[in-house]
Amino acid sequence: MKGFYPIFKRELLAYFRSPVAYVFIIIFLAANAGCTFFLGNFYNSQQASLEIFFLFHPWLYLFLIPAVGMRLWAEERRTGTGELLLTFPVRLTTTVFAKFFAAWLFIGISLLLTFPMILTVNYLGSPDNGPIITGYLGSFLMAGSYLAIASFTSALTKNQVISFILSVNICLVLVLLGWGVLSESLNAIFPVWISDLVSQFSFTTHFDAIRRGVVDLRDLIYFVSIIVIVLMLNVVVLESHKAS
Amino acid sequence: MIRVQALSKNFSNIQAVDQVSFDARRGEVLGFLGPNGAGKSTTMKMLTCFIPPSSGTADICGFSILENPLQARSQIGYLPESAPSYDEMLVGEFLRFVGEVRGYSGKELHRRVSIVIEMTALGDVKDQMIETLSKGFRQRTSLAQALIHDPPVLILDEPTDGLDPNQKHEVRTLIQNMSEERTILISTHILEEVEAVCTRAMIISAGKVVGYGTPDELMSQSIYRNSVTVSVNGANPKKLLEQFDELDFIYSVERVPDRRNGIVTMRLYPKEKESIALPLEKFIFSKKIPIENFNVNRGRLDEVFRELTLNQLTK
Numbered sequence: 001m002k003g004f005y006p007i008f009k010r011e012l013l014a015y016f017r018s019p020v021a022y023v024f025i026i027i028f029l030a031a032n033a034g035c036t037f038f039l040g041n042f043y044n045s046q047q048a049s050l051e052i053f054f055l056f057h058p059w060l061y062l063f064l065i066p067a068v069g070m071r072l073w074a075e076e077r078r079t080g081t082g083e084l085l086l087t088f089p090v091r092l093t094t095t096v097f098a099k100f101f102a103a104w105l106f107i108g109i110s111l112l113l114t115f116p117m118i119l120t121v122n123y124l125g126s127p128d129n130g131p132i133i134t135g136y137l138g139s140f141l142m143a144g145s146y147l148a149i150a151s152f153t154s155a156l157t158k159n160q161v162i163s164f165i166l167s168v169n170i171c172l173v174l175v176l177l178g179w180g181v182l183s184e185s186l187n188a189i190f191p192v193w194i195s196d197l198v199s200q201f202s203f204t205t206h207f208d209a210i211r212r213g214v215v216d217l218r219d220l221i222y223f224v225s226i227i228v229i230v231l232m233l234n235v236v237v238l239e240s241h242k243a244s
Numbered sequence: 245m246i247r248v249q250a251l252s253k254n255f256s257n258i259q260a261v262d263q264v265s266f267d268a269r270r271g272e273v274l275g276f277l278g279p280n281g282a283g284k285s286t287t288m289k290m291l292t293c294f295i296p297p298s299s300g301t302a303d304i305c306g307f308s309i310l311e312n313p314l315q316a317r318s319q320i321g322y323l324p325e326s327a328p329s330y331d332e333m334l335v336g337e338f339l340r341f342v343g344e345v346r347g348y349s350g351k352e353l354h355r356r357v358s359i360v361i362e363m364t365a366l367g368d369v370k371d372q373m374i375e376t377l378s379k380g381f382r383q384r385t386s387l388a389q390a391l392i393h394d395p396p397v398l399i400l401d402e403p404t405d406g407l408d409p410n411q412k413h414e415v416r417t418l419i420q421n422m423s424e425e426r427t428i429l430i431s432t433h434i435l436e437e438v439e440a441v442c443t444r445a446m447i448i449s450a451g452k453v454v455g456y457g458t459p460d461e462l463m464s465q466s467i468y469r470n471s472v473t474v475s476v477n478g479a480n481p482k483k484l485l486e487q488f489d490e491l492d493f494i495y496s497v498e499r500v501p502d503r504r505n506g507i508v509t510m511r512l513y514p515k516e517k518e519s520i521a522l523p524l525e526k527f528i529f530s531k532k533i534p535i536e537n538f539n540v541n542r543g544r545l546d547e548v549f550r551e552l553t554l555n556q557l558t559k
Contacts, residue, residue: 006344010330017332080328084389087292088345089318242295 003090048125069150131213138210178202463543
């Protein structure tokens with residue numbers, strides 16, 4: 001793990017050095033509030049819970065997380081700093097994980113800044129804070145999965161726009177696999193276990209359980225394994241890019 | 245220190261580097277010469293383990309780039325082409341980052357950063373953002389980064405590219421000062437640089453080594469080797485030409501255009517590239533020819549370079 005910490009630290013600081021970080025945080029918070037209060041009719045629901053708040057996360061992350069992750073490797077390639085970074089005596093796996101964790105922590109910080117939502121529901125009513133905590137945990141894990149995919153697509157190209165579009169599409173597929181409409185239409189043709197199997201691959205299926213306050217080890221394993229597997233693919237892509 | 249054996253690289257169907265082999269010892273400054281796209285950078289990228297070779301191998305201080313890439317890398321200070329660095333960082337902060345990645349911390353890190361800042365004269369800009377630096381300072385920041393771990397091997401890809409003549413001179417002096425206890429590999433297409441800093445040079449064209457030797461050895465292949473250029477004030481060109489042509493140690497004489505008023509310049513080629521300076525000087529003295537300049541050519545590297553690289557391409 002030699003070299004992990006300095007690379008992680010540099011990457012994290014780089015977010016806060018650019019105005020993009022602040023723009024991102026503002027948009028992230030505004031989008032969260034907008035979805036919860038306007039699209040989700042938070043007040044009219046008369047519920048002291050953050051269910052509505054978390055409901056929109058799979059859709060918000062679809063665009064916001066690729067926007068954070070698209071520069072991870074594409075930028076290093078464009079400016080040539082990748083050549084410096086990848087010729088340090090540090091394992092490629094260490095470098096990939098260090099950059100990923102920095103971006104993930106940045107998203108985590110943005111997510112923590114939604115804390116006024118917790119204050120709001122606790123002020124308005126007396127919510128069960130258990131599902132709120134697990135909701136945040138699940139949301140953070142899910143963000144990590146989106147981010148791993150964005151990091152992977154970022155390694156495929158030096159063009160950030162292409163990287164963004166690719167990861168949005170991959171993530172969209174993973175969201176839609178658990179979409180009710182898809183499951184129902186699959187059920188009309190195939191046996192039920194097929195649609196169950198398909199939805200097991202979806203972000204939404206696993207996130208829904210966690211945000212309801214049910215922490216099942218299988219859901220945690222799902223997100224962690226997505227992160228690890230996709231980041232290993234990320235390493236392979238970087239290796240093969242170096243070869244060609 | 246560096247041993248390269250039959251290193252090759254092909255990108256799909258282009259042979260970028262073809263069976264390159266060489267050795268470089270401590271104290272040596274080996275210059276890589278070649279036209280753009282000859283394979284200089286590709287060779288350097290393979291030595292720094294950035295890209296793997298298609299075949300062949302290399303050892304850096306005894307560590308194989310294939311089997312021990314991490315140890316091999318830790319022996320190398322690398323300045324990539326166009327000197328990339330993180331624009332949003334301060335110079336000192338960037339150097340500390342590189343030091344930390346290389347495994348230093350605390351006082352040792354501080355000491356090393358101060359040393360390289362001193363060596364590359366970055367003291368005035370160490371608290372400045374890299375983005376705002378001039379090309380010369382950027383290049384030096386990148387060079388400082390390569391020196392932080394006091395590496396036994398330095399690989400510098402076009403270290404003086406884009407610098408003004410004063411900055412070029414500074415970088416060359418720096419390279420010379422560092423060369424004693426290190427092995428330095430530099431690539432360039434500036435030929436004067438080779439004469440100025442390299443103990444040995446290698447000319448590469450289309451991925452192949454086409455010339456290898458000390459700068460003087462390479463220059464001895466030039467048709468201008470040991471030719472003498474003589475400028476004479478107020479002479480009759482025709483008569484002068486005849487006079488020189490009659491000498492038995494002269495192979496041929498040609499007139500060289502000279503813009504100065506009333507001055508005639510001739511270039512005299514010896515037989516078999518032998519030294520003719522002494523007999524020629526005696527002759528001029530005995531005939532009382534009023535010479536303005538008398539230059540013995542060691543040979544021209546640019547001409548050898550063109551000869552070797554163009555031949556290779558037409559083959």
